[in-house]
Amino acid sequence: MEQIEKIIDEKIQGQALVTDNKKENTKKLFIESYGCQMNMNDSEIVASILAKEGFNTTQNLEDADLVLVNTCSIREKAETTVRNRLRKYNAVKKINPTMKVGVLGCMAERLKEKFLEEEKIVDLVVGPDAYRDLPNLIEEVDAGRDAVNVILSKDETYGDVSPVRLNNNGVSAFVSITRGCDNMCTFCVVPFTRGRERSRDPKSIIEEVREMQEKNFKEITLLGQNVDSYLWYGGGLKKDFKKASEMAQATAVDFAQLLDLCAIEFPKMRFRFSTSNPQDMSLDVIHTMAKHKNICKYIHLPVQSGSNTMLKAMNRQHTREEYMELVDNIFRIIPEMALSQDMIAGFCGETEEDHQDTLALMEHVKYDFGFMFAYSERPGTLAAKKMEDNVPHATKKRRLQELIDLQLKHSLYRTQQHLGKTEEVLIEGTSKKDPNKWKGRNTQNTVIVFPKEHYKLGDFVNVKVEDCTSATLIGTAVDYSDNN
Structure with missing residues (x-):
């Protein structure tokens, strides 16, 4: 689990x-x-x-x-x-x-x-x-x-407040690039608690990453409720972009361009991002990821359900077919890409057929890992106001267990693909289970543990993968990677 x-x-x-x-x-x-x-x-x-x-x-x-x-x-x-x-x-x-x-x-x-x-x-x-x-x-x-x-703002992004970095490993840090969300999924409370979507000035993002580099951080995760729809055109809400001047529209920076800027400006820094929304994920982003070694080959791509009926009820702006086509294109451009999912079991009105559609979609994608939940109604959301939470608790529990079991099978299939390969790992800390081993992640976000030897926290190391569980790779360090 x-x-x-x-x-x-x-x-x-x-x-x-x-x-x-x-x-x-x-x-x-x-x-x-x-x-x-x-x-x-x-x-x-x-x-x-x-x-x-x-x-x-x-x-x-x-x-x-x-x-x-x-x-x-x-x-x-x-x-x-x-x-x-x-x-x-x-x-x-x-x-x-x-x-x-x-x-x-x-x-x-x-x-x-x-x-x-x-x-x-x-x-x-x-x-x-x-x-x-x-x-x-x-x-x-x-x-x-x-x-x-509790006033929700149209333009607050805290772009000029330098966060104090706390309680972390000193190796990887988070930098917020957007706040709020426009997507109005019927199960979700975020647009009501965090407001409408707005993006942060790319200059302030680059500055914050530079500060992190000077403090010796090695990996940055660009963070937002929905990073793919990042769009800077001089400030203001994403939804008002159409009203901006021609000049502002022509010189706007989207997420693919922001990623490109970061990767070029900081070639020794590793970049990740979270969370992505399938409807906003453009193939430009995938091509940018393919172009730069220092952008990790991993996307969290929540789908929530594999059934078109459920996707519609959830107000997701994509169909099952569009999602699968996007996934096929991602694998075509970057075959080694790792994908993870969010899945809701037992949303309002979910039938057995809808549930089978979700399992079939998981079989198609074979996610590296996932985050699965039984649906629980959140007050204030559209689903709570307009839809009946009518799937019995026992049915939700069983369906959730079926999602989890299938995901564990796929996770093991994905970790087994790494056996025998030598992969670059950033050392993030000591293994929870063995104080003599380091743990870190490869570009696909899979955890690797290996003997500490003479290596140090924050080193980039090439590790030969010798064994695996469904969640972890086990190996031995060969030498430093060329990223140090």
Whole structure:
């Protein structure tokens, strides 16, 4: 089952952030994040904004002047966890009555009235586009007033805020390139919690990558709810592009061009990106990936279902046939490409035939790995308002298990293709199971473990693959790769 939870990485859920403390700062900030990688990245932005307001991070909840929890609305489990944490904070508040508690992120947008008025469990509520307003909001709270800002912005991208890099391996980092989403999938709460889609100035992206390179990071993941639809034409919402001047349209930078810029500017840096939406994925992106060795040959390409009826009900802007044609084209241009999926089992009205269509699509693609969930209704989404969640729980569970079993079979098939090959790996840390082994990933995003020998964290190493499980390759380092 280790494949299933990769996108919401359970290991980093709820870890308190640690940053380099400034001597002159006297106040203490305790900040925890739940949910997606965008949230982890946003917490780094918040820590950066508050460092200028006199806050150092602490890992000790009891010492904190300000406690913030960055929240997620994607799944019920994430919301339940956050509620439990808020109860814990309030128990601590009894010992430390001056401590202030705030909710950031997607749940803030969704449950603002509940948190402040009905449950009276927090002092401030701050949505994903309002982090710059934190200093003012904290002043409001200090003056004894509740503080709320969940206004979703048309242009906030935090392009000029340099995130404080926290709790990571010092080798790979995330750089946000878009915020929000325009896709309005009926099962998804993101457009309502993170707003409409807008892109960040490519200059500020290149600058941030340069900073990361100077700090010796070796791999950057370009991050967005939907990176393929990245489009910079001088600022503003993606949907307003048609209204832009001819000049602005002619000189716009799309995702393929941004990737190309990054790869050329930083030839020794490895690039990944997440998440992609099939309807926006152009073959220009695939050709750019083919052209540059330092763009990893891996795409997370969520499909959600293999049934046209379900895709329509989900308001996905592609059919099963279009998706399979896209996949065939990707493999034609880059045969060694690795693909991963998101799949929902038991969406509203899903029949056995729809489910079989999904299994057949998986057989066609043979994904390297995937993230599969049984459908759970999210309040505020179109599906919750207009559709009946009518697939019985036991049926959802069985279908989910069938998806997982098939995915594990395909994952093993894909890892076996690497046996006997020598592949470039970036060392990211020590293997969880064996302290004498390094772990890293190849260009396809598959984890490889191998004996440490004299190699160091952050080295690019050629590793000969000798064995595998469905999730991991096992091998021996041959020598350094030419990327060091």
